[in-house]
Amino acid sequence: MTSKAATGTPVVRTGPAPDPADGLDPRRWKALWVCLLVGFMSFLDVSIVNVALPSIQSGLHTSEAGLSWVLSGYVLAFGLTLVPAGRLGDAYGRRTFFLAGLTLFTAASVLCGLAGSETWLIAARLGQGVAAGLLTPQISGLIQQLFRGAERGKAFGLLGSTIGIATAVGPVLGGLLIQALGTEHGWRWVFFVNLPIGLLAFPLARRLLPRGERAAQGARGARAGLDPVGVLLLGGAVFALLLPLIEQRSWQGSAKWLLLGLGAVLLAAFLGWEHRYARGGRAPLVDLGMFRFGSYSLGALLGAVYFAGFTSIFFIFTLYLQSGLGYSALAAGLAITPFAVGTAASSVVAGRNVYRFGRRMITGGLVLVVLGLTGTWLAASLASGPAAGWATALPLFVAGVGSGAVISPNSTLTLQDVPVAQAGTASGMLQTGQRVSSAAGIAIVSSVFFARVGDGWQAAFRAGVLTSAAIVGAALVIALVDLSRRRGRA
Template sequence: MAGDKARESGAAAGASGPSGPSGPLVTDEAPDPRRWKALAVCLVAGFMTLLDVSIVNVALPSIREGLRAPVSDIQWVLSGYALAFGLFLIPAGRLGDARGRRPVFMVGLALFTLSSAACGAAQSSLWLVIARLVQGFAGGTVTPQISALIQQMFAGRERARAFGMFGTVVGVSMAVGPLLGGLIIQLAGADEGWRWVFYVNLPLGVVCLLLARRLLPDTPSAGRVSLHDLDPVGVLLLGSGVLALLLPFVQSQEWHSDVKWLLLLVAAAVLTAFVKWESRCRSGATQPVLNMSLFHVRSFWLGCLLILLYFGGFTTIFFITTLYLQSGLHYSALEAGLAITPFAVGSGGAAGIGGRLVNRFGRPLVVVGLVMVTVGLAATALAVHLVPGRAAGWAMAAPLLLAGLGSGLVITPNQTLTLAEVPVPMAGSAGGTLQTGQRVGSAIGIAAVGSVFFAQVVPEGWATAYDHGLVVSVAFVLAALVVAVADVIAGRRAGHHRTSLPGT
């Protein structure tokens, strides 16, 4: 407990002093009075980058017609962004820790804004795919800086509240994407409306850049770094391993040969080599891109595993629900987005509450949230059966609201608990690791749920396909529930179970 309090006190000071093996040394430095304004800048930037994961879904038919794009290019408009986003999270987090989070945040945001403009101006599908890859890399650069800056600027109850607000952004951005995309296309027209899905980022990006320079704090532990200091071998091994792991999943609908699954063996070998290399770096002059000692902290590695499994079920809800409503029940893009809105409302509202309650209840709060999500998804499947036809969208509103409320009690508290014992100088790479787990989970979940969903569409119809897809989604959520319960039990057996976070 004393070590936890020391870590928390050091976090409050922004890690301005040197750090030991258990975290930064304690200082008495006062918190930054501009921290809440700085947080607002971070949250807007986070909303932009995460929104672009889901908002493009409803624009794909317009993009395909407007650019006369082949199906393979349309697939890469989606998967290319997710792949590039996931590849750069951990290296970007390490770069922010070493070079400074504010400059890395600003470079990433500037690149994201410019690439959004390039996406909107695309004259061919190849142009759009390349611009989306750049946009994904930029989003992967910005996102880990946000969680690291929260770690740096806040401590105790304030940190939980800040993570609660960030969790609201994560949940709402994923859920509101289809609605916002459908609304933009409705207003701008089917022919050119898809371009405004990207152009909407431009004014937000410019304003955030101007405010970031004024409001975001420096990183006290940062300094001049050389290429050698950034562990280029580790970055190459990690990037290759994550690429080999994600590629067969994001291309599962386009790459029909079973040969693609051999890449999983390649990924296992490369990532094993990465772990060995990083362990060797700890005893040498090179600073590792990911300090493997983080995984000695139970709350960290269990939290990363939990969120990987949860995102495998969480993100697939929007994927199959949008397909079912638009293709099966012939909803418009706007109507489909409105039908999913209850989940977004529930998730956004509960995330703030979860951020406040996590200090009091700890991991059991996550267990409650996962149970609510499971019940909500099961009730959604039942509603589709009891109210067939176009009225199904109304029938699933209440169950999706319950699932959304549960989701708000999962994402935010888990992020707070997972990063609570991470030393602030490692906050960027730790946050990047957590976000990478989300991206890997999303890719695996969409591939697994999508394969089951599409296998049932032709012989049984859309409603049955939706049921089967939800079963797989619930299976991922239940697996996350098992991890959460295991963490609670392990904590109690070890005598370290706490009903409040360290330092509160």
């Protein structure tokens, strides 16, 4: 069966026949579980590595700069890959790039575990970042492709729950591995755990994932269809914006902030090039027309501001517990778990009801996050030492419940009007913005945190939490303004 994508390019549909009852793939739920398994692996790797950093440093005798690159190299490679990977998946088949990303991620994980030097580990982490960037937009694109209506909201809710569970399990599992196997070798198994997951997921993905929509290469050829200039401009912009943010503590001096200006110039050049490229009748890397959808532009803005606020809490809380209060990696992981458990629990419920409550649900979720972070600030003011983890458990859980009502529903509503043929690219752009804003948020909150460390770890943590709450409050203001405008039009 053939059809035409939004750009008019002929596409060929292959894979399992649609369900005659509803026109959807009858194996879509089984395919979703494969996507969730792989998503679990990639997000587990983010949270599990954080608690392993002290062990990596002692086991490999890694410098502070090298340890920073174990984290920042992953983030950079991930952010640079997202949009081109989404475009490739949209154009040539999401299944193909899902399998490629899964293979690379599994292999890179093994190489991380076998690392014999700092340089080796950093290079392998870059490979993991590229692989995660290949995988992530394919997962969102496949959900857009396989599901419609309420089912799509439920699928995104399950994805949000999976992310929450991976985030919760990661620090605890990492702490258990390091405690059981020792600091010298325990950190290696933090990476080796991905091998059995990858080996299980690959044959299932080959069997169950639909081949989807594969654009035929026209006379222009693959290079013209992939907009190489756009790829370079966007990649340069993301690199220039991310690097000074994630290296703000390691890179001394103020010269690094000049890169932000360069990033802004490259981003403007990218937007101008994409507009010109599309006017020439060619397929740009990013169809800027998707920003004309109010749901997409609003959701992208709200998501970016929210990610700048809430992701920083994990960074400063781990520092406070381990460096300030002397918690072990396992104890710190357990203390962070209430937030992730709340997110996992509420994501499923939110996904089932997203079309019923719409952006009112997201607004309510943001209110809970602000209240939860404010409660965390209050708990940290009243308790310290071993009691801090217990005192902050309930407010962090409340914040997590709110977060589950924000992330998955916002993704669902943001992408709802985007054509399925552009789903991977739209998801890549959305998540690139979230990665840049997360780095910016961590840079802002950590600057506040370290500026107050001289007054004590407790004072530094409280200042950081208040800053995070203020940024989430800005996202709440955006949501409230949108709700007010919607009521005014009703």
